[in-house]
Amino acid sequence: MERSALKLWVESQKPAVESLLRDLVEINTYTANESGVDQGMALLDQAASEAGFIVERIHARHRLISLRKRGAAPRILLISHMDTVFPPDGDFLHYMALGDGFVRGPGVGDIKGGLVMGLWAMAALREFASDYDVQMIVSADEEIGSPTIRDWYLANPTHADFGIGLEPGFPQGVLTPTVPLGVVYQRRGYGAINFTVNGKSAHSGTPHLGLSATEAMAHRIIRLHALNNPERSISVNVGMVRGGISANTIAGTVEAAVSFRFERLSDGEMTRNAVIEAVLDSCVYNPQLDLWDSATYTLDSFIPPMERTERSQLMIDIVLEQAALLGHNVIPIARGGGSDANYISASGTPAICGMGAPTADIHTPNETIYLPMLHERIELLALTLETLSKRGLQAS
Numbered sequence: 098m099e100r101s102a103l104k105l106w107v108e109s110q111k112p113a114v115e116s117l118l119r120d121l122v123e124i125n126t127y128t129a130n131e132s133g134v135d136q137g138m139a140l141l142d143q144a145a146s147e148a149g150f151i152v153e154r155i156h157a158r159h160r161l162i163s164l165r166k167r168g169a170a171p172r173i174l175l176i177s178h179m180d181t182v183f184p185p186d187g188d189f190l191h192y193m194a195l196g197d198g199f200v201r202g203p204g205v206g207d208i209k210g211g212l213v214m215g216l217w218a219m220a221a222l223r224e225f226a227s228d229y230d231v232q233m234i235v236s237a238d239e240e241i242g243s244p245t246i247r248d249w250y251l252a253n254p255t256h257a258d259f260g261i262g263l264e265p266g267f268p269q270g271v272l273t274p275t276v277p278l279g280v281v282y283q284r285r286g287y288g289a290i291n292f293t294v295n296g297k298s299a300h301s302g303t304p305h306l307g308l309s310a311t312e313a314m315a316h317r318i319i320r321l322h323a324l325n326n327p328e329r330s331i332s333v334n335v336g337m338v339r340g341g342i343s344a345n346t347i348a349g350t351v352e353a354a355v356s357f358r359f360e361r362l363s364d365g366e367m368t369r370n371a372v373i374e375a376v377l378d379s380c381v382y383n384p385q386l387d388l389w390d391s392a393t394y395t396l397d398s399f400i401p402p403m404e405r406t407e408r409s410q411l412m413i414d415i416v417l418e419q420a421a422l423l424g425h426n427v428i429p430i431a432r433g434g435g436s437d438a439n440y441i442s443a444s445g446t447p448a449i450c451g452m453g454a455p456t457a458d459i460h461t462p463n464e465t466i467y468l469p470m471l472h473e474r475i476e477l478l479a480l481t482l483e484t485l486s487k488r489g490l491q492a493s
C-alpha cells in the first residue's frame with residue numbers, strides 16, 4: 098500500500114479511533130468484573146460488525162474477529178484482550194486527556210489502545226491491500242493467564258501461520274514523542290513449584306530420634322541450584338524457605354518455593370521434570386528409625402516461552418524495515434513475563450509481541466499513552482501485516 102495514502106487515511110480516522118478508545122476505557126473491564134468485560138466485548142462486537150468484520154464467540158466470552166480476502170495470504174492472528182487489572186471499586190476509572198497528546202486511563206495502553214490499533218490496521222488492509230487473511234483474538238481473562246481460553250491458544254484451531262501480540266510497545270526510557278519503542282522478539286517461559294519436605298521433629302539433644310527436614314531441604318536446594326544453565330538461558334532459584342520452630346528442635350517440616358525461567362519450551366519441560374525429581378528424591382536417612390525424608394509439591398505455574406525462531410525473526414525483520422521506512426524508532430527487545438503470545442508460540446505458531454500502544458506505567462494508576470504515536474503505529478501495524486501477507490507465504 099502507498100504510505101502517503103495510508104497516512105492520510107489514518108489521519109482521517111483519528112476522531113473515530115479516539116472515540117472508540119475513550120468509550121472502551123470508560124467501561125470497567127477488570128477481569129473479575131465479568132459483566133463489565135462482557136459489556137466491553139459488546140461494544141467491540143458493534144464496532145467490528147459496523148466495520149464489516151466477522152465476529153465469532155470463542156468459549157462463550159472471548160471474541161475472534163476476522164477479515165479475509167480469498168487468496169493465498171498466510172493467516173495472521175493478532176492477539177489481544179478486553180480485561181484490565183483495575184477493579185471497579187478503585188479510584189482509577191476514567192479516560193483523562195493530560196494535554197500534548199498524552200492520555201491516562203485504566204487499560205488505555207494495556208490493552209485498549211492495542212485493541213483499537215488492531216481494528217484499524219485491519220480496516221486499513223481492506224482499504225489498501227490486495228491479499229490478506231487476518232484475525233484478532235480478544236481474550237476475556239488474559240490478565241490472570243487466560244485460564245478459559247488457554248487451551249484454544251495451545252490447539253491453534255484457526256491454523257494461524259503467524260501471531261502478533263498487541264501488548265504495549267514498551268518505551269525504552271521515559272515516554273516522550275521520540276522515545277524508542279521495543280518490539281518483543283522473545284519472552285522467557287516461567288515455572289514455579291511450592292514444596293514441603295517432611296522429616297521427624299525431635300529435641301536437638303536426641304538427634305537419633307528425629308530426622309532433620311532442614312538438612313533434607315539443604316540437599317534439595319543445592320541440587321536445584323545446580324540446574325542453572327546460563328548457556329541455555331535456564332535459571333532456577335529457591336527464593337523462599339520457611340520451617341522449624343527453634344534452634345533446639347530438629348525441624349520436622351520445611352517449606353520452600355522454587356521458580357525457573359527458560360527460553361525454549363523443551364528446556365522448560367526438562368527443567369520442570371528435573372525440579373520435580375529433585376524435590377521428590379529422598380536424601381536423608383535415619384537407620385535407627387528406618388526413616389527417609391519425604392516431600393510433596395504443587396505446580397504453582399508453568400507458562401511456556403514465546404520462542405525466538407527463524408519465522409518469528411522474519412516478522413521482526415519486517416517490523417524494523419517498515420518502521421525505518423516510516424521513520425519510527427523501534428528496537429527489538431527480549432522480555433521476561435508472559436502474554437498470550439506465549440501460548441500461541443507454544444502451539445507452534447511463531448509469535449512476536451509489543452506491537453500495541455506506546456504506554457508508560459503499565460498496570461499502575463498512572464497508565465498513560467501517547468496518542469499521536471498510537472495513530473502512527475496503526476500505519477506500522479498495517480504495513481507489517483501487508484508485507485507479512487506477501488512475504489510470509491514462502492515461510493509459512
Ligand SMILES: [Zn+2]
Nearest residue numbers: 207208239264
Ligand atoms: Zn495486556
